[in-house]
Amino acid sequence: MKIDIKNLTLSQLVEEFGKFDLPSFRARQIFKWIWQKGIKDWELMTDISKPLRTRLAERYSIGDLKLKARVGSAKEGAVKHLFELAGGERIESVWLKDGTRRTVCVSTQVGCSLGCEFCRTAGMGFVRDLTAGEIAGQVLAISKGQTERITNVVFMGMGEPFLNYEASLNAARILNHDLGLNIGARKITLSTVGIVPQIREFAQEPEQFKLAVSLNAADQETRERIMPIAKRYPLKELIPAVVEFTEIKGKRVTFEYVMLKNINERRKDADNLIMLLAGIPCKINLIPFNPYPESKFQAPSEVDVVRFREWLMPDLPAVTLRKSLGAAILAGCGQLAASSLNEKEK
Ligand code: SAH
Numbered sequence: 001m002k003i004d005i006k007n008l009t010l011s012q013l014v015e016e017f018g019k020f021d022l023p024s025f026r027a028r029q030i031f032k033w034i035w036q037k038g039i040k041d042w043e044l045m046t047d048i049s050k051p052l053r054t055r056l057a058e059r060y061s062i063g064d065l066k067l068k069a070r071v072g073s074a075k076e077g078a079v080k081h082l083f084e085l086a087g088g089e090r091i092e093s094v095w096l097k098d099g100t101r102r103t104v105c106v107s108t109q110v111g112c113s114l115g116c117e118f119c120r121t122a123g124m125g126f127v128r129d130l131t132a133g134e135i136a137g138q139v140l141a142i143s144k145g146q147t148e149r150i151t152n153v154v155f156m157g158m159g160e161p162f163l164n165y166e167a168s169l170n171a172a173r174i175l176n177h178d179l180g181l182n183i184g185a186r187k188i189t190l191s192t193v194g195i196v197p198q199i200r201e202f203a204q205e206p207e208q209f210k211l212a213v214s215l216n217a218a219d220q221e222t223r224e225r226i227m228p229i230a231k232r233y234p235l236k237e238l239i240p241a242v243v244e245f246t247e248i249k250g251k252r253v254t255f256e257y258v259m260l261k262n263i264n265e266r267r268k269d270a271d272n273l274i275m276l277l278a279g280i281p282c283k284i285n286l287i288p289f290n291p292y293p294e295s296k297f298q299a300p301s302e303v304d305v306v307r308f309r310e311w312l313m314p315d316l317p318a319v320t321l322r323k324s325l326g327a328a329i330l331a332g333c334g335q336l337a338a339s340s341l342n343e344k345e346k
Contacts, residue, residue: 005060006034006133009173010180028179030056035136035180038144040064063133065141074146081142085110085134089127093138093157095146103152106138108168109159114193117226118216118258120292121158129164135171139181152187156212161190162198169202172209185209191256193229194238203245211245212254212285213238217264218272226263235276243280252281252318259305260289261298270311283318 008016013027029047033039042048042057065083068090072079079095094105112119113126135155143150153175155161161168172188174180191212192199202211217223223230246253255277259265277284286309289299300308305321312319 002061004063004133006063007131009170032179065137095142102148102150104139105154105157107157108161108164112159114229118297132167132170136174154189156191162192162195165198194233196233196237196241199241203248215255216258218276246281254283256285258287259300261300265300265308274315285320287322
């Protein structure tokens with residue numbers, strides 16, 4: 001089988017070409033054709049000789065994502081994209097506008113194995129990991145349909161990036177490279193449910209990619225109830241790993257906190273959160289739960305959200321509130337893929 005050239009970072013491509021005595025400038029040329037110009041056909045790479053193009057085409061494929069549907073509009077601030085992979089599986093990615101930021105939220109797996117109780121993707125179960133090319137390819141495909149430059153990428157779509165670590169990291173490298181999509185490392189965030197060994201590994205990587213941790217509850221009992229993975233990686237192991245990350249990188253971490261009515265948004269939850277995060281250089285991102293047709297939780301009211309934030313503020317000042325951008329088009333976090341899969345099954 002041919003190797004999909006889109007799965008290789010530039011340094012991997014240089015190494016791969018080295019096996020055939022192809023100079024590194026060839027790798028750079030081709031990387032640019034693919035990631036900057038979005039070319040999918042060897043024949044269009046006009047600065048490469050015909051015989052070399054033929055040789056390359058025999059050995060490598062250039063993977064592609066088929067855009068099946070787009071919901072929402074740039075004016076509304078969110079556009080959900082449904083892509084079909086080579087094997088027919090479907091994934092979703094979202095383009096979001098917020099001030100001057102243009103963010104793409106990418107999926108890292110088809111489905112997810114973690115079964116978080118409030119997450120729509122969980123209902124699909126796990127299908128397969130995405131490749132690096134498929135992950136970075138979502139941003140490329142979306143950027144080609146847009147006139148505005150994409151400034152930020154968050155790995156917060158379907159799946160768990162730290163259970164598909166190598167592909168996710170390589171995708172981040174491709175997106176970051178100045179011959180690739182040239183998105184600053186500090187503008188690329190990997191979001192994890194809290195897979196402790198990979199948090200440690202991520203802290204050792206040379207790039208300045210950012211880390212977000214989906215905390216969602218500040219006590220072990222509640223966290224286990226809504227996120228089964230918390231049993232395997234309890235708070236008493238997770239928090240020290242996150243602290244270690246902030247120390248090694250000298251950077252803040254973001255804790256995401258999905259607010260579920262009567263579950264994790266009471267006064268005592270705010271107090272627990274303050275105790276748990278005291279002294280950790282962090283930002284807290286409160287995300288009001290996005291309900292979906294079969295969900296078992298309720299969204300907090302606006303009053304609940306503002307009140308919770310006020311409880312936190314004196315001790316944890318860096319609290320941001322995520323607007324439910326995209327909720328209307330079922331593009332909110334954790335709402336990806338299932339709706340379109342249902343359509344497919346009909
Ligand atoms: N597995 C990774 C990335 C995907 S989830 C992670 O857990 O971080 C991205 C974010 O969406 C997480 O913070 C998750 O808690 C949140 N989320 C999932 N379902 C949601 C829902 N229905 N409403 C609001 N946020 C949700």
